[in-house]
Amino acid sequence: xxxxxxxxxxxxxxxxxxxxxxxxxxxxxxxxxxxxxxxxxxxxxxxxxxxxxxxxxxxxxxxxxxxxxxxxxxxxxxxxxxxxxxxxxxxxxxxxxxxxxxxxxxxxxxxxxxxxxxxxxxxxxxxxxxxxxxxxxxxxxxxxxxxxxxxxxxxxxxxxxxxxxxxxxxxxxxxxxxxxxxxxxxxxxxxxxxxxxxxxxxxxxxxxxxxxxxxxxxxxxxxxxxxxxxxxxxxxxxxxxxxxxxxxxxxxxxxxxxxxxxxxxxxxxxxxxxxxxxxxxxxxxxxxxxxxxxxxxxxxxxxxxxxxxxxxxxxxxx
Amino acid sequence: xxxxxxxxxxxxxxxxxxxxxxxxxxxxxxxxxxxxxxxxxxxxxxxxxxxxxxxxxxxxxxxxxxxxxxxxxxxxxxxxxxxxxxxxxxxxxxxxxxxxxxxxxxxxxxxxxxxxxxxxxxxxxxxxxxxxxxxxxxxxxxxxxxx
Ligand code: SF4
Ligand code: SF4
Ligand code: SF4
Ligand code: FES
Numbered sequence: 140x141x142x143x144x145x146x147x148x149x150x151x152x153x154x155x156x157x158x159x160x161x162x163x164x165x166x167x168x169x170x171x172x173x174x175x176x177x178x179x180x181x182x183x184x185x186x187x188x189x190x191x192x193x194x195x196x197x198x199x200x201x202x203x204x205x206x207x208x209x210x211x212x213x214x215x216x217x218x219x220x221x222x223x224x225x226x227x228x229x230x231x232x233x234x235x236x237x238x239x240x241x242x243x244x245x246x247x248x249x250x251x252x253x254x255x256x257x258x259x260x261x262x263x264x265x266x267x268x269x270x271x272x273x274x275x276x277x278x279x280x281x282x283x284x285x286x287x288x289x290x291x292x293x294x295x296x297x298x299x300x301x302x303x304x305x306x307x308x309x310x311x312x313x314x315x316x317x318x319x320x321x322x323x324x325x326x327x328x329x330x331x332x333x334x335x336x337x338x339x340x341x342x343x344x345x346x347x348x349x350x351x352x353x354x355x356x357x358x359x360x361x362x363x364x365x366x367x368x369x370x371x372x373x374x375x376x377x378x379x380x381x382x383x384x385x386x387x388x389x390x391x392x393x394x395x396x397x398x399x400x401x402x403x404x405x406x407x408x409x410x411x412x413x414x415x416x417x418x419x420x421x422x423x424x425x426x427x428x429x430x431x432x433x434x435x436x437x438x439x440x441x442x443x444x445x446x447x448x449x450x451x452x453x454x455x456x457x
Numbered sequence: 458x459x460x461x462x463x464x465x466x467x468x469x470x471x472x473x474x475x476x477x478x479x480x481x482x483x484x485x486x487x488x489x490x491x492x493x494x495x496x497x498x499x500x501x502x503x504x505x506x507x508x509x510x511x512x513x514x515x516x517x518x519x520x521x522x523x524x525x526x527x528x529x530x531x532x533x534x535x536x537x538x539x540x541x542x543x544x545x546x547x548x549x550x551x552x553x554x555x556x557x558x559x560x561x562x563x564x565x566x567x568x569x570x571x572x573x574x575x576x577x578x579x580x581x582x583x584x585x586x587x588x589x590x591x592x593x594x595x596x597x598x599x600x601x602x603x604x
Contacts, residue, residue, distance in 0.1 A: 328555065337557020337595055366510070374510055382598045386513050389552060393509045396548055418555075425551045430544065445548070448540035453547065454530065456565040 140268060143191040143244065146309050147216060150242060151186045160214030160240045164202055166195040172264050173252035177202050189216075193250040193266065193273075196291065198404045200224025200358040204233050212238050218246040219313070220293075220402040222302035223436030224358030227400055230439050233361040243302035245313035248286055248294035255289050258282045286314075293403030293416065296321045303437055321401075322424045324417055340385070346411040347384040353405035353415055359395035359435070366390070388418060396422045397444035400436035429453055467521035467587040469496045469580070472507045476534040477569045478526030484573030492577035493584040496524065503527065504565075505538030509549050512563065513596065521593040522562045522583055526576075529567040539567070558595055561586040 151163040167178035167188045175194040179202075180186055199221045206213050217225065222243060228234040255264055259277025267274045272285040287295060294300075298321070300313040320326075328336060351367065354360045366374045367387065375390075376383055392399075401423060405415040426433055430444045430452065473479040479500050485492065501507055504527025515523045525546060533539040546565045554560050566579050587593075 325555075333554070333557050333559050335557075336555065340556050374514075380598075382517055382596055385556065385596050386517055389513050389549075389556065390510055392552060393545075393549055418552075421555050422548065422552060425548050429547050445541070445544055448537065448544055450531065450540065452540070452543055454543060455547070456543065456567060 140192055143309065143311055144189065147189050147191055147242075147244075148186040150307075150309065151180060151189060151214060151216075152183045154214050154240060154242075155180075155183045155186075159212065161211035162206075162209070163189070163214040163216070164199050164206070165189045165216040166191070166197065168192070169194075172266070173250075173255070179206075191216075191244065193247070193286070194252075196249040196407060198224050198356070198358060198402050200228055200234075201356060201361075203239065204228050204358075204361060207234060207238065212240055214240040214242060216242050216244055217302045217305060218244055218249075219297060219299040219302050220246075220400065222304055223299060223400040224402055226304050226439045226441075227358050227398060227436040228361055230436075230441055230443075231361055231398075236439065241302070241305040241307075243305035243308035245302070245308065245311040246294075246297075246300040247312065248290040248297065248300065248314045250286070250289050251291040258284065258289070291403065291407075293401065293406075296401075298434070299437070304439060322420055325421045325424050328417065328421075341381055343413050344384045344388060345381045347379070347387070347413055348411060349379045349384060349387060350410065352408040352410065353413075354391060356404040356408040357395065358400060358402060358404070359398035360391070366394075388415075392418050392422050395419070397426045397430075397433065397446075398435050399423055400434075465588070465592065466493065467495050467584055467592070468519060469522040469524055469583060469587065470515040470520040471496045471498045471524040471526060471580075472501050472504070472511065473498050473568075474504045474527040474534075474539075475500050475502050477528035477532065478504075478566075478576065480570035481526075481568040481572045481576040484570065485577045486573075488573050490573060490577040492580045495584045495587075496580050503533060503535050503538040504542040505533070505535070507542065509545065512549070516558070516562075516593060516596040517598070519597070521590075522564070522587045524579070524583060525565045526568045526579070527565075529569055532569065556595075559590050561590060562593060 154160045163180040166175040168190050169176045175192055177197050177199055178188055199215055203215055229236045255275055259275045259282050260279035262278040264277040275282045296317050298316050375386055399419045403416050426444050433444055504525055507525050512523050527539045530539055553563050568576050
């Protein structure tokens with residue numbers, strides 16, 4: 140971790156000095172042990188703020204999109220999922236690849252703070268790397284764990300921890316890519332009857348406060364003017380209630396269909412703990428089943444499944 | 458499933474492509490074919506014009522079923538519109554099901570201008586299927602403008 144941090148600071152400084160980047164986007168240590176929020180490094184003297192630890196979860200793709208209007212080039216540190224997010228946005232013309240310099244970090248996976256709290260209690264926690272895992276020290280004492288025991292679910296299922304499409308990649312060791320079934324949770328829900336499924340989602344979605352954090356953070360949601368912000372026509376009524384929340388989610392997931400990179404940011408950003416990845420994964424599963432194998436964000440020139448067709452597509456409509 | 462009042466008739470919103478299904482519906486009328494008066498037709502220039510939002514809004518505002526009807530694949534007036542429609546709605550049908558909406562409530566059919574009988578048959582069948590399910594209570598309401 141410390142070695143990677145040193146490396147990042149050094150490379151950011153060098154690249155800015157060489158004029159390959161006018162600023163850098165990375166992560167810094169936040170006020171809490173479980174936060175390493177994004178930071179913009181504006182000049183070489185600030186590179187000491189950069190850090191790399193197991194909480195650099197925030198996907199930087201959307202931050203980069205916001206910075207597109209700035210002059211010059213922006214350097215960005217990217218994990219596997221950040222790189223996919225950026226490839227996505229490049230694909231949509233929302234990011235100009237020529238204005239970006241991508242420095243890849245092979246990703247070991249990130250920590251789910253809730254899993255840590257469950258083990259060592261809710262309060263001040265320190266996490267120290269061991270040879271073969273982590274030592275967690277919290278209000279309930281000390282625990283030795285492997286990273287996978289406390290990793291985010293999305294990281295356990297990550298198929299591309301090695302960042303793709305970078306200008307350079309720092310030396311490091313990525314986790315083993317997951318090769319199993321990523322749709323297990325979706326299948327479980329699919330087994331239920333219509334009414335049970337309805338009740339499941341009604342209970343979850345009735346909590347949504349439509350803060351739109353899931354949309355704002357999503358690298359597949361990049362419209363400058365979003366339908367949900369329009370009042371003429373008024374596509375969705377303002378009141379936060381079950382029906383409006385259902386409409387919102389159905390439409391949002393139709394809009395990200397074939398473009399979602401399974402970065403899990405929607406679920407992480409949600410203040411109400413709604414299992415949004417189960418919707419994202421459902422749509423992704425169906426895109427794959429219906430239109431052939433496809434993973435969004437691997438190639439900045441990819442053809443999007445809903446922006447194309449095959450005359451021989453399956454047809455159950457008669 | 459709720460037991461349903463035998464006199465209750467569903468309300469079906471049908472988005473019909475101007476070039477085929479709308480003409481098919483017209484033909485059913487001219488031919489005096491009888492089918493249940495459950496469908497309210499909205500004419501669209503192509504099935505590709507039907508935004509998923511239209512479908513979901515129809516349910517929200519009171520439809521018991523929604524039909525999207527277009528030209529047969531390969532016969533779209535704009536050559537390829539309905540190929541996109543097909544992808545879009547194959548996906549959405551499954552997403553609606555996943556959210557707990559009964560599959561019979563949302564259907565897509567290819568109906569040509571010559572298929573008046575097919576139009577009548579599709580509406581009859583959909584009406585029967587939805588009648589068995591009863592009024593749609595899912596995704597309903599949420600706005601104050603029509604209640
Ligand atoms: S999803 Fe993959 S690349 Fe992203 S943080 Fe998890 S392991 Fe790393
Ligand atoms: S982040 Fe959560 S609460 Fe906010 S709009 Fe999205 S689902 Fe609703
Ligand atoms: S829908 Fe969620 S998981 Fe998919 S790209 Fe957007 S934020 Fe990431
Ligand atoms: S014109 Fe009928 S489906 Fe395109």
